[in-house]
Amino acid sequence: MPCRTGDRSRRPPVLAGGLAFPSDFGTFYAPNISSDATAGIGGWSVEEFASAVTLGVSPTGKHYYPAFPYAAYQHMTPGDLADLFAYMQTLPADATPSLPHDVGFPFNIRRGLGLWKLAFVPEQFVLEAGSPVLERGRYLAEGLAHCAECHTPRNAVGGLDRSAWMAGAPNPSGKGKIPNITPAALDWSEGDLVEYFTSGFTPEYDSAGGEMAEVVENLSQLPRADREAIAAYVKALPAVP
Structure with missing residues (x-):
């Protein structure tokens, strides 16, 4: 997952996030998805992980921006999702906080992403x-x-x-x-x-x-x-x- 790695030369990778993705709608920043229980996803269940990856919904029910390619990952099999989650839990934890996205109005209103998914994320x-x-x-x-x-x-x-x-x-x-x-x-x-x-x-x-x-x-x-x-x-x- 090179998009989540700040220093891409490190092995094993440290998925601390921070990489910027400029777009017409603002700049998105890859979040920390390391195994850190607070800054990353170390405290998530495999079910919460699957919901985030395939549905674009956080454990708190918040819609993720489609800079995270859940529209593609929705096709992942349960077995591959479970294997990916298990692998990520073996990677180093990192306490670096995720950066907030720099997205202006009206794209900063995440509620509209539910409608966006209905229109543009066919199964x-x-x-x-x-x-x-x-x-x-x-x-x-x-x-x-x-x-x-x-x-x-x-x-x-x-x-x-x-x-x-x-x-x-x-x-x-x-x-x-x-x-x-x-x-x-x-x-x-x-x-x-x-x-x-x-x-x-x-x-x-x-x-x-x-x-x-x-x-x-x-x-x-x-x-x-x-x-x-x-x-x-x-x-x-x-x-x-």
């Missing part, structure tokens, strides 16, 4: 999967890896435009654009994609940079079959210019 997957490999790739790409959070454009109120799924989007930092990875723009083979997910090298012998370098670092730790499933998913996406 269905996007891609129709006709094989076990595509089902696995869809689960990983649309769920755990939450690829669409960066690669899909958003509407005026921040909802993902599912008609342009994975067709690229402005970089939230304001620098450049997240690329279109549908077959309309990406002509790599499945083998090319698997190699990229493994080593970060493109068919042109360029290499992944920026945030994608960290994504590749994580993807490279998956079983090869999972990287192949994600590659099959990318190749099966509808072409969107």
Whole structure:
């Protein structure tokens, strides 16, 4: 979870939060989700963790902003949620307080997020999967890896435009654009994609940079079959210019 780690070189990671996410609606800060019982989530139950991750609701009933990608994590299986929670409890505790989000009116009124979820967080997957490999790739790409959070454009109120799924989007930092990875723009083979997910090298012998370098670092730790499933998913996406 590199988004939650201030010093990304530390191993094991310390999920103390603090990383800033600038957006059109203000700046969001990743919270402390270390095992600290007061500043982090060390005092949560697995049920409270599941509610936060898949529903975007805190143990006190407060809606989380969708900068936390619960719209993708809603697809996680109970087993994977329980395993993730158990793993996070083994990581170091850190007492650093979470930073408040810098979000102005009217987006600072969290009550409206319940309506936002009803409108823009459908339960269905996007891609129709006709094989076990595509089902696995869809689960990983649309769920755990939450690829669409960066690669899909958003509407005026921040909802993902599912008609342009994975067709690229402005970089939230304001620098450049997240690329279109549908077959309309990406002509790599499945083998090319698997190699990229493994080593970060493109068919042109360029290499992944920026945030994608960290994504590749994580993807490279998956079983090869999972990287192949994600590659099959990318190749099966509808072409969107």
